[in-house]
Amino acid sequence: MKNVATLDKIFALSKRRGFVYPAAEIYGGLNGVYDFGPMGVALKDKIKAMWTRDMRTSGKDIVFMDGSILGQEKVWEASGHTANFSDPMVDCTNCKKRYRSDDDGFNIEKPCANCGKTAWTEERAFQLMFETQLGAVSGSSSVAYLRPETAQSIFINFKNVLSTSRVKVPFGIAQIGKAFRNEITPKQFLFRVREFEQMEMEFFCQPDTSKKDFTWWLEKRGNFYKKMGLDQSRVRFREHATNELAHYSSYCTDVEYEFPFGWKELEGIAHRSCYDLSQHIKHSGKELSVFDEAVKESYVPHVIECSVGVDRLFLTLLFDSYREDEVEGESRVYLAIKPSLAPVPAAFLPLMKKQTAAFKPTFEKIRDKFPEVVFDETGSIGKRYRRQDEIGPPLCFTYDYDSDNDLCVTVRNRDTLKQERISIDKIEDYLLKTLAE
Numbered sequence: 001m002k003n004v005a006t007l008d009k010i011f012a013l014s015k016r017r018g019f020v021y022p023a024a025e026i027y028g029g030l031n032g033v034y035d036f037g038p039m040g041v042a043l044k045d046k047i048k049a050m051w052t053r054d055m056r057t058s059g060k061d062i063v064f065m066d067g068s069i070l071g072q073e074k075v076w077e078a079s080g081h082t083a084n085f086s087d088p089m090v091d092c093t094n095c096k097k098r099y100r101s102d103d104d105g106f107n108i109e110k111p112c113a114n115c116g117k118t119a120w121t122e123e124r125a126f127q128l129m130f131e132t133q134l135g136a137v138s139g140s141s142s143v144a145y146l147r148p149e150t151a152q153s154i155f156i157n158f159k160n161v162l163s164t165s166r167v168k169v170p171f172g173i174a175q176i177g178k179a180f181r182n183e184i185t186p187k188q189f190l191f192r193v194r195e196f197e198q199m200e201m202e203f204f205c206q207p208d209t210s211k212k213d214f215t216w217w218l219e220k221r222g223n224f225y226k227k228m229g230l231d232q233s234r235v236r237f238r239e240h241a242t243n244e245l246a247h248y249s250s251y252c253t254d255v256e257y258e259f260p261f262g263w264k265e266l267e268g269i270a271h272r273s274c275y276d277l278s279q280h281i282k283h284s285g286k287e288l289s290v291f292d293e294a295v296k297e298s299y300v301p302h303v304i305e306c307s308v309g310v311d312r313l314f315l316t317l318l319f320d321s322y323r324e325d326e327v328e329g330e331s332r333v334y335l336a337i338k339p340s341l342a343p344v345p346a347a348f349l350p351l352m353k354k355q356t357a358a359f360k361p362t363f364e365k366i367r368d369k370f371p372e373v374v375f376d377e378t379g380s381i382g383k384r385y386r387r388q389d390e391i392g393p394p395l396c397f398t399y400d401y402d403s404d405n406d407l408c409v410t411v412r413n414r415d416t417l418k419q420e421r422i423s424i425d426k427i428e429d430y431l432l433k434t435l436a437e
């Protein structure tokens with residue numbers, strides 16, 4: 001299918017319909033940081049709930065945790081982030097604009113794209129972690145970092161979880177939470193931001209089975225993107241070449257999506273070997289190996305990581321579902337999101353304002369079961385359909401002139417625009433059936 005979505009259209013729609021706003025907009029914004037509005041929260045919740053469900057029902061033992069955002073300095077020394085988590089940066093000495101020198105499109109042989117002068121600094125490593133001080137006294141003992149990934153809280157709690165849950169290797173610990181990176185050049189809206197949420201799962205397994213587990217998770221994660229309804233011609237797997245691998249990774253495959261700005265990483269699936277646990281054993285002096293009854297052997301588990309950004313997946317879903325067509329000579333924009341992922345499952349529209357009182361009780365009854373449904377009574381019916389189409393409820397139920405008499409409403413399908421009349425007491429079943437598609 002031809003993709004008509006552009007970054008500008010997605011950005012404008014996000015703001016117009018209450019998905020995403022620039023952070024602190026009334027003060028001029030904050031670069032690389034965004035706030036999520038009512039529809040944004042609803043869509044994010046759906047994405048996170050689907051991922052959580054997919055993990056919990058994966059067929060493997062997966063437990064969840066929620067670690068702190070502030071991380072002790074020693075954690076990041078052990079993980080290698082203090083030494084290695086940086087991007088190469090150069091500055092233009094003329095206009096002071098800063099560039100990530102490994103960015104697509106940046107070429108140090110060429111003049112600065114901002115001022116046209118060729119006056120570069122030496123390339124230097126730019127630390128991506130945000131550093132802060134705990135408490136009132138500054139000094140190295142009070143240094144802490146905002147976590148740049150959620151994974152390390154999982155590794156440092158591995159033994160806690162193992163000894164307090166009914167799990168044994170192989171099992172996974174999953175987490176959804178905020179991460180922070182001081183990206184040199186945040187860009188492409190939600191694609192590269194400084195504050196974001198990650199959904200990460202670390203699967204602890206036997207060294208001998210780890211390659212097989214890695215392949216198993218690759219397939220599992222591919223299925224997740226099929227279940228989300230993403231256009232499969234825009235999803236691919238890309239294996240990392242040896243020189244691309246992160247310091248902890250023995251092999252890694254990215255799930256990539258074809259954005260209007262090219263194929264880009266959506267999720268990283270990495271074999272982290274026993275790197276992280278071994279590093280924490282070394283730095284903390286604590287024993288993190290396990291005795292495996294099944295093979296009668298002690299070992300430091302190997303780890304398969306599946307890591308995807310909520311915000312990046314959110315943006316992917318907007319791009320993937322954005323559609324334009326023409327209805328009765330007027331252009332229409334709609335989000336063809338899979339019904340169960342739509343931020344609003346259905347909109348309830350009285351044709352005229354004076355029908356609100358008659359239709360509200362039905363709406364409230366349905367809302368008890370589907371809390372995100374909305375009641376939309378202002379503006380012409382055409383305007384309301386267009387507004388709802390841009391948010392993406394798969395169904396609109398309209399109470400019209402005949403409803404008082406025949407106790408039926410018109411249900412309109414977002415994608416086909418097909419309208420049919422159904423009895424008011426069939427609304428719940430109709431909605432349930434649509435959401436199960």
Ligand code: ATP
Pocket residue numbers: 149181183190191192193194196198265266267268307308309310311312313
């Ligand atoms: P990239 O190469 O795009 O910077 P990365 O390889 O550094 O990504 P990981 O450390 O593997 O990313 O992070 C796992 C996932 O977290 C990514 O696949 C992405 O979905 C998300 N993510 C990472 N950095 C950002 C960011 N700055 N903004 C939004 N999402 C991010």
